[in-house]
Amino acid sequence: MRPSDRVTLEDVARAAGVSRATASRVVRGDTGVTAKKTKAVQAAVASLGYIPNSAARALVSRRTGTVAVVIPEPDQMIFSDPFLTQTVQEISRDLDEADIQLVMVFGDQSGHGRRAAKYLRNGSVDGAIVISHHRFSGQVEAIMSVQIPVVFIGRPVAQASPNSWVDLDNVSAGRLAAERLLECGARRPAIITGSLDMVAAHDRLRGFREVLGRVGIDPVLLEGAFTAESGRAAGEALAPRIESGEIDGVFASSDLMALAALEAWRDRGLRVPDDVRLVSCDNGPEAAAANPPLTSVDNPTDILGRAATDMLRAILDETWDGQPVLVPARLLVRQSC
Template identity: 45%
Template sequence: MSVQSHPGRPTLEDVAAKAGVSRATASRVLNSSPRVSPEAQEAVTAAVTALGYQPNQAARALVTRRTGAVAVVFSEPEPKIFADPHFAWLIRAAARSLADADVQMVLLLVHSPEDMARARRFLAGGHVDGALVFAPHKGDQLPAAARKLPLPVVYAGRPWGPLRGLHLVDHDNEGGGVLATEHLIALGRKRIGSVTGPLDEHSAVDRLAGWRAATGASDEDVALLTEDGGFSREGGKRAMAALLARVPDLDAVFVASDLMADGALEALRAAGRRVPEDVAVVGFDDHPAIAPHTTPPLTTVRQDTGDQVKHMVTHLLRLLREEPVRARREVLPTALVTRGSA
């Protein structure tokens, strides 16, 4: 004989009745409030399992003003999201970190102005408690729009525009660039070029800055020795070919992403240059699906993307709980991983 007199999912009322306590006490047990007697605790727990009770999220959200969901927003032109395995990686890392924290992940992919409007509406609509935003490109409207929202946001990397008040988790891209380039210098290389990412992304700018700091390159050097590879495999190939044509005596290159480095290696093969004998190559990312599998295996700068996302999630959860955060901006270290290419 069931305590429920009505159909459908059991409510807290049903649980309370079955446990012989009030709804308030049942609620206290569910939210593990300290002031509940062991007996009540046990009775309620038993009733919950017996009834297969699941709290109604909507009702809970209505009173707590918490949805238990977080948006993960990628603002990136369409093709990128397919071609670059980095994104799959980021999405997966976010899914895992958020699942571990028992918050649900609502994925927003922003490709067009309409998508932007929709995302803005969505974020303003109170569907989520906070957001993780990946919007690296210069001119992206999202960060500006997001900061008007009364919604905690943590950025991946440094977005463009004023940083004041923003929370972000970045990697030490410049430091990584220095690491890569100094490694090449230590190998005795003299003509060191760089295939850069698109310079409308801070990460690309910073990695280039690292190369420049280590080489002490002049403006003319930069124009001569660097080429934008757009963070794509094809772009890396094209940029490498261009660099070789312009600087035939190039003996090393710092390529600002593993995906581009894979393309660059192809271009070097096509040009008949041996790696690392003729040209040493250092990548960036230490992407597990790329760096160990290139020919030769790629020496690269390791950045732990999973770790970055984990930090972002931790940071956001702290903001949601209104706990003090150590710093608004976290910068994670990078490290050199030596393999065959340099």
């Protein structure tokens, strides 16, 4: 065979001593081929330098080899929130290992997800992973209407909520934060929540209140937005009450908000944990590097990203067991509380 000739599947089958159908099954990764024949085909592929015709394969399988990651957040938050960027990086790595292309879709909030849904319907992608969705009326429903597999990172709430989601056990995260503050002696705690139209923020608040309610404590609540700006604003609002002794412990529902609040308190001469104990959630690298290092509930982007890509691939391959994935919460204790 001349080097300029394109190697075909028939060439591979001939070299391996198998039928074309068997060679095709091995190249596609199908099961049901003996180990001996699989090895022979793989050796022929390597020696001949065979490259599968992805366009032809797509026509047969109706797969594009592309997955969308949808983030219904403002652009500035997508690129400044460590949780979002780390989760996308993990998904990208996992899809790359499977030779699947990732495309980003920035979902519109004003249109309740309709623009993103319109794109997902056009046949450009095989499936979608949605991160950081809100409980806007119709947002989840719009995305679920696209008739392609969709996996949510974050438990969705809709009229007919799907089971295709992975999430941290956020209720337990709130419980762990409350328990730690109580263990450290806090008796007048506050919570800086994320946006309460997000399930994660609502669940962390629920777990926090549940533990404190058992000992007759009703925490002070300030609603943030999972942003540094909202964390600093909440920190500044709490500062006079910390100075007066009215507040002695704070659970900030994300590292980003906790770090911003910490900076606001430092500017006022308030010290953590001497003047106020602080617990956060996410356990990103910034939490461990803070001064003082933050006690934080782990929100493992590697586990969530891998679980979401595995679930989506299982749905596409029709091997999914139909069950969501709930990741147990774990508290990393450091100097802030």
